[in-house]
Amino acid sequence: MSAYMADAPAAFRSLGLERGAVKPWEDGIRTDPSEHSYEWWYFDSHLEDGSSLVIVFFTKHLLSPHQPLTPMIEIELDRPDGTSIKRELVFAPGEFSAATDNCEVRIGPNAFAGDLGTYRIHVEDAEITADVTLTRAVPSWRPETGHMYFGDGEGGPEKLFAWLPSVPEGAVEATLTLNGTTETVRGTGYHDHNWGDAPMNQLIHHWWWGRAKVGPYTLISSYITAEEAYGSDEIPIFMIAKDGRILADDARHLSFSTSDTHLDEVTGKPVAGRQVYEYTDPDAHFRVTWRREQDIVRRNFIDEFQGAQLEAARAAGFDSSYLRFTGTATVERLEGGEVVESHTAPAIWELMYFGHAR
Secondary structure: OEEEEOOOHHHHHHHOOEOOEOOHHHHOOOOOOOOOOEEEEEEEEEEOOOOEEEEEEEOOOOOOOOOOOOOEEEEEEEOOOOOEEEEEEEOOHHHEEEOOOOEEEEEOOEEEEEOOOEEEEEEEOOOEEEEEEEEEOOOOOOOOOOEEEEEOOOOOOOEEEEEEEEEEEEEEEEEEEEOOEEEEEEEEEEEEEEEEOOOHHHHEEEEEEEEEEEOOEEEEEEEEEEOHHHOOOEEEEEEEEEOOEEEEOOHHHEEEEEEEEEEOOOOOOEEEEEEEEEEEEOOEEEEEEEEEEEEEEEEEHHHHOOHHHHHHHHHOOOOOEEEEEEEEEEEEEEEOOEEEEEEEEEEEEEEEEOOOOO
């Protein structure tokens, strides 16, 4: 059993994809939400007042692809003074629609729509209303085909997890209304799109993922470790861009390490205070360091279950958690082993830990 990123020419052909070019239809709905699947469209931003805003549109819970269509929206607004608003909105199936030729997702009165270049997101609730415009500054990108497969490696059925960073980095203008007060804040943002056909906790043991705008550089980094059933195979992902041009994205040249690790008291998961991605190819040498300062989300998924679902999860030893952090990201460019350029900026990243802590 193994896990891998599909990168062969035959994979591009069978999926109708073009290497190095993303088309608007790729950000349209890619699954039938009435079938065994899940899908979500994600947006996050760092705003100039120090706030972070995250909005996600789901077809259903990412750990329950067997469920019928259950449209959901998550909104998280974290302020620099430590205050936060976290809302999960659930809708009836008839309130969901999505286009196949571009990103146009509607859930009730809420919308997430764009054409790879410009996106507009509208969410409304009794506690918060947000209107966001995201304008792409870095080309849409995907790691190879963006399709990760988990299977026996012998031609049998394979399970899928797919990922498309539609907007690696862009300018954000967000108009927020809270308790009758409206403000407009600007910043930088990111949008990606994910889908699959099997419970993620059955495929992936854990992943680190982060994105940041650091000086003139835009970066995306991720390190995915498959479940033991798939050999605990590792899938590295990395992209760094400057002035709207992608400089490096071949994960074969990437190394990854963590340090300053502690056991989180809420989730019981090992959390690294420092992560380092080092990219070295014949033309480029970059080192990216993430340094944790604060936990802004610590979430045990089992706490969201009730009744028979909760009892079944306990009986199965279900132990999935999600953590999101703020801190700093540092990008260093090296020549001849020496640092010749260095930039540091505030950043947000996550640890999705589906399996038991090792």
